[in-house]
Amino acid sequence: MAAKAIEVNNLTFSYPDTDEPVLKDINFSINHGEILGIIGPTGAGKSTLAMCVNGLVPQVINGEMEGTVKVNGSKVSESSVAKMSEEVGFVFQEPENQLSQMTIEEEIAFGMGNLGVPRDEMLGRITHALDQVGLTGFEKRSPLALSGGQQQRLAIAAVLAMRPSIMIMDEPTSMLDPKGKNEVYDVLKNLKDYGMTGIIIDHEVERIAAYCDKVLVLHEGEVQMFAPSDEVFTNIRQLHELTLNAPQVTEFLASYNQTFGKDVKLSTTLEESVNNFESACK
Amino acid sequence: MEPYISVKNVSHKYPNGVTAIKDINLDIHEGEVVAILGSNGSGKTTLVKHFNGLLKPTKGEITVGTMNTKKERISKLSSQVGYVFQNPNHQTFLPSVRQELAYGCKNLKMAEEDIETRVQKAIDLFQLKERLDDNPFDLNSSQRKEVAMASIMAVSPKVIVLDEPTTGQDHKGCKRVLELVRMFKREGHIVVLITHDMHLIGELNCRTVVMNQSEKIADDHASVVFSDKGIMEEAGLQPPQITQFANQITSFDETKTYLTVESIIEWMKANKEEDVKVGTGS
Ligand SMILES: Nc1ncnc2c1ncn2[C@@H]1O[C@H](COP(=O)(O)OP(=O)(O)OP(=O)(O)O)[C@@H](O)[C@H]1O
Ligand SMILES: Nc1ncnc2c1ncn2[C@@H]1O[C@H](COP(=O)(O)OP(=O)(O)OP(=O)(O)O)[C@@H](O)[C@H]1O
Ligand SMILES: [Mg+2]
Ligand SMILES: [Mg+2]
Numbered sequence: 001m002a003a004k005a006i007e008v009n010n011l012t013f014s015y016p017d018t019d020e021p022v023l024k025d026i027n028f029s030i031n032h033g034e035i036l037g038i039i040g041p042t043g044a045g046k047s048t049l050a051m052c053v054n055g056l057v058p059q060v061i062n063g064e065m066e067g068t069v070k071v072n073g074s075k076v077s078e079s080s081v082a083k084m085s086e087e088v089g090f091v092f093q094e095p096e097n098q099l100s101q102m103t104i105e106e107e108i109a110f111g112m113g114n115l116g117v118p119r120d121e122m123l124g125r126i127t128h129a130l131d132q133v134g135l136t137g138f139e140k141r142s143p144l145a146l147s148g149g150q151q152q153r154l155a156i157a158a159v160l161a162m163r164p165s166i167m168i169m170d171e172p173t174s175m176l177d178p179k180g181k182n183e184v185y186d187v188l189k190n191l192k193d194y195g196m197t198g199i200i201i202d203h204e205v206e207r208i209a210a211y212c213d214k215v216l217v218l219h220e221g222e223v224q225m226f227a228p229s230d231e232v233f234t235n236i237r238q239l240h241e242l243t244l245n246a247p248q249v250t251e252f253l254a255s256y257n258q259t260f261g262k263d264v265k266l267s268t269t270l271e272e273s274v275n276n277f278e279s280a281c282k
Numbered sequence: 283m284e285p286y287i288s289v290k291n292v293s294h295k296y297p298n299g300v301t302a303i304k305d306i307n308l309d310i311h312e313g314e315v316v317a318i319l320g321s322n323g324s325g326k327t328t329l330v331k332h333f334n335g336l337l338k339p340t341k342g343e344i345t346v347g348t349m350n351t352k353k354e355r356i357s358k359l360s361s362q363v364g365y366v367f368q369n370p371n372h373q374t375f376l377p378s379v380r381q382e383l384a385y386g387c388k389n390l391k392m393a394e395e396d397i398e399t400r401v402q403k404a405i406d407l408f409q410l411k412e413r414l415d416d417n418p419f420d421l422n423s424s425q426r427k428e429v430a431m432a433s434i435m436a437v438s439p440k441v442i443v444l445d446e447p448t449t450g451q452d453h454k455g456c457k458r459v460l461e462l463v464r465m466f467k468r469e470g471h472i473v474v475l476i477t478h479d480m481h482l483i484g485e486l487n488c489r490t491v492v493m494n495q496s497e498k499i500a501d502d503h504a505s506v507v508f509s510d511k512g513i514m515e516e517a518g519l520q521p522p523q524i525t526q527f528a529n530q531i532t533s534f535d536e537t538k539t540y541l542t543v544e545s546i547i548e549w550m551k552a553n554k555e556e557d558v559k560v561g562t563g564s
């Protein structure tokens with residue numbers, strides 16, 4: 001059987017000088033072409049987990065790690081961070097920390113330069129990546145002279161241009177306008193069509209429900225749920241216990257059923273919820 | 283009644299030649315909560331940075347109370363206008379959360395006792411008890427933003443500007459922001475709020491200004507703006523998922539715009555759901 005895209009076994013991790021591990025015995029795997037959503041309250045360990053997948057934790061950000069993380073079948077601990085960055089693209093939670101160059105063009109070229117992408121190829125990729133995030137025409141502008149959301153778009157473009165086979169995005173849409181949020185998820189979906197794999201962390205669950213194949217719910221360093229996204233988001237009671245929420249349509253159907261003693265089938269997407277509710281009304 | 287904040291024909295051109303806002307007119311009265319929506323780069327942050335004098339109009343004038351922002355010093359303006367930055371890296375912080383929370387009050391020479399009660403109230407709402415000795419610099423950006431909001435809450439200036447307060451916040455954090463805005467409103471403050479979080483606007487159901495390509499294109503009640511398809515499309519906005527859902531349900535009152543899950547449930551209860559013929563179960 002072909003190797004999984006990502007396979008995490010018995011992963012436990014502690015930052016230095018902390019009593020309790022921030023990740024506790026994590027197990028999950030995803031196949032090539034799948035998109036995984038990770039949700040969980042602030043401090044649950046989502047970013048730490050994501051950085052274990054590209055080796056930044058514990059190779060650059062130190063701490064004590066047990067268990068194994070494998071990407072495309074090989075152990076991350078046996079590969080360097082530089083080598084990993086060829087396979088795994090990472091969009092950081094705070095885009096500004098990722099930006100370092102004088103112009104937007106150079107910003108996007110920077111990551112590709114580290115991968116040894118030839119000059120001509122770079123130019124084409126820059127144009128394409130800027131187009132994907134709606135920043136065409138901004139090539140010569142300084143990254144500092146951008147709005148917050150534009151900076152976040154730039155950080156995404158820089159990683160897209162590196163064309164990794166696995167894409168990890170840590171709250172990539174937190175500052176984007178609604179249209180921009182949709183576009184980022186669409187980009188992930190398109191990558192999926194090329195057999196690429198994605199992990200996306202987000203606090204807004206509606207797009208996670210609509211776009212992700214599977215969802216992992218992290219809470220105080222432990223996996224509380226790991227299942228197809230429908231299954232996770234229709235389990236409203238457990239989500240609420242974990243201080244999380246389901247998409248508004250799911251919350252509505254559940255609340256409707258409860259208030260009026262009905263049993264309309266729960267759904268996690270807009271279209272299906274409309275259909276379920278309308279057909280129950282007839 | 284005279285507006286408290288009056289923006290007259292204001293434009294702002296950054297030194298690099300980008301005109302970020304164009305000929306904006308906007309009056310804000312005492313006690314109003316005003317949301318500013320619009321796509322990335324449409325000029326929202328640029329506009330509100332004028333309220334406390336961080337930016338000066340390159341054309342037009344702004345008055346806050348009796349002060350003309352062009353002539354007044356930032357220190358004087360900021361005693362009236364509290365501002366939580368979109369990017370908390372741009373906000374300066376003292377070396378501990380405890381010091382930071384008291385700083386604004388001390389600056390305004392409030393009485394020690396008064397400061398203590400104010401700070402305690404903020405600590406309680408934001409559950410900062412365990413973080414008082416932390417250096418804000420070591421916190422992540424959503425936590426730093428909470429510290430910034432808590433500090434403003436302690437000072438409680440007349441005008442409070444929150445630039446994307448729910449960015450990076452989990453479900454609980456978003457509810458806390460909502461609570462904070464409602465509290466400010468009850469206490470009669472002016473709140474100006476920039477956000478891409480449509481759920482938040484749905485809950486607040488407040489006056490909503492829409493920016494698009496540096497211009498103001500709408501200024502009305504959220505329910506009116508959200509049902510104006512032309513404006514929504516032009517500005518790349520999407521109403522909350524529950525509003526999109528309600529718009530497609532044939533048995534719902536077409537003349538109403540539902541902005542929250544609870545409001546639909548309440549409406550159904552009031553109209554006895556048998557009458558509106560919904561849900562016979564399956
Ligand atoms: N470099 C570090 N050193 C020590 N502790 C850390 C470090 N980075 C994170 N932590 C702690 O580890 C825990 C998990 O943090 P992490 O950033 O992974 O959470 P998260 O789920 O991504 O939260 P958020 O939703 O706020 O981004 C938190 O308690 C955090 O304070
Ligand atoms: N310091 C700056 N120098 C030059 N141009 C800038 C600067 N800051 C922002 N701009 C430009 O001004 C315009 C408006 O930016 P602004 O930050 O006001 O947008 P915004 O509506 O707040 O967007 P976002 O939703 O992304 O935060 C954008 O085109 C942006 O690129
Ligand atoms: Mg995180
Ligand atoms: Mg902004």
